[in-house]
Amino acid sequence: MKQILLTNDDGFDAIGLKALIEALRPIAKIIIVAPAKNKSACGHSLTLDRPLKLDRVDDDYYRVDDGSPTDCVFISLNNLFKDGYKPDLVISGINIGANMGEDITYSGTAAAAMEAVLQGVPAIAISQVCKKGCNDIKNGWDFALARQTIASLAKKILDNNFPLEERKFLNVNIPPIKPDECNGIKITNAGYREYGNDTHRHHNPRGEEFYWVGLHPLIWKESENKTCDFEAIKANYISITPIMLDLTSYEDIENIENWLNN
Template sequence: MKKILLTNDDGFDSKGLLVLKEALQDIAQVLVVAPASEKSACGHGLCLTKPLRFIKVDDDFYKLDDGSPTDCIYLALNAIYKDGQKPDLIISGINLGSNMGEDVTYSGTAAGAIEGVIQGIPSIAISQMLKDKNLSNDFDFALAKKVIREIVLKIFDKSFPLGERKFLNINVPQISIKDFKGYKIAQKGYRLYANNAHLNRDPRGNEYYWLGLQPLAWKEREGIISDFSATKQGYVSITPITINMTSYEDMDLVQKWLEC
């Protein structure tokens, strides 16, 4: 039976993770290793300054105290899988909220998939767009479950479509299955950010900042289907992401600049 390793950045008890496990447990042997607490926007970081501990939640289900999604994948592959075994696929999600455009660089969800492909294992990051993530427990994730089952079955039946150090980033719009228009292979869009740092004072008068959520805004590019525009139109966006961030088109330019 195929093996799938799951993680997320919303924490081990997130409904998105639980429905992901539910959607796949009849087609693969599923192991869950997820953060003990929410690690949203933690990026691709490993914990190097304190010990990490597996806590068993259920059979083939662990939370990592107090690890990031990257820690979860790294340690699962090195401590739980034994005798040269490894999963056939790694899936990070289902994230509560989108991961589009430059949000991928902040995303702990994407980081789980990044660690997977660094370790040589086909990986997917999947996110569910939500107008209010605080209402996620009342959301049925029906379309996201349908999408991930279809993608995983296609991978197992055919093959993973990408080469080394590349992963699939999937974003599911907040629509019903009947309004689902299909899949759109889309570029990573240009996310627009504003300053959403709120200055407050604690009861002793000391200043502190609390970072708020950024509105979902992006820059349209003529002739380009981005993950933002695809999901807005009712499609599930699938974006192939490479973790090689070299700007090859600028190498000659920088060489000439250096020599002038």
């Protein structure tokens, strides 16, 4: 039976992870290794300054105490899978909130998929986009469209093959709608995210200053051909973006050489 390793960045008891487990258990053996607490926006961080404890929650279900999603994938692939065997697929999610545009670089959800493909395992990161503040998702959202989508993608991969070369993964974002409202799937590029300064300054009872970093509204720069992930979601499409880990700006190599030599 094919095996899928699941993780997330919202924590081992997150409702999105539970929806993911429910969607995939009928088609494969599931192993879950997730952070013990919320690690949203931790990026591709690997813990090097302290030991990490792998706690068993249930059969094939573990949490990593204060570990990142990257830690979860790294530890599980190198300890839970023996004799060189690896799972057939790693899936990270279902994240509560979008992971589109440059937010992918912050995302612990995407980082887990990055780590998987670095280790030679095909991977998908899947996120449920919210309407406003994610209160709709946290209060009884059934993840129906997300569950249908990930089950279909995983089955296609397990029955056939992964469509990308090594060190590339699929980044999937689900619009905040019911399945019968969905217009289909669009293969997209990562959009141009626009950011603001949403930090809040406060003082504690001792007069010491501290800051809360807030959540930026989902604003982006529109593209001419409407092919980015933000625009697909706005039009009620599922967005699937192929992501590569090579961040080199190849078109600028000659420009930099000329710049240095002039």
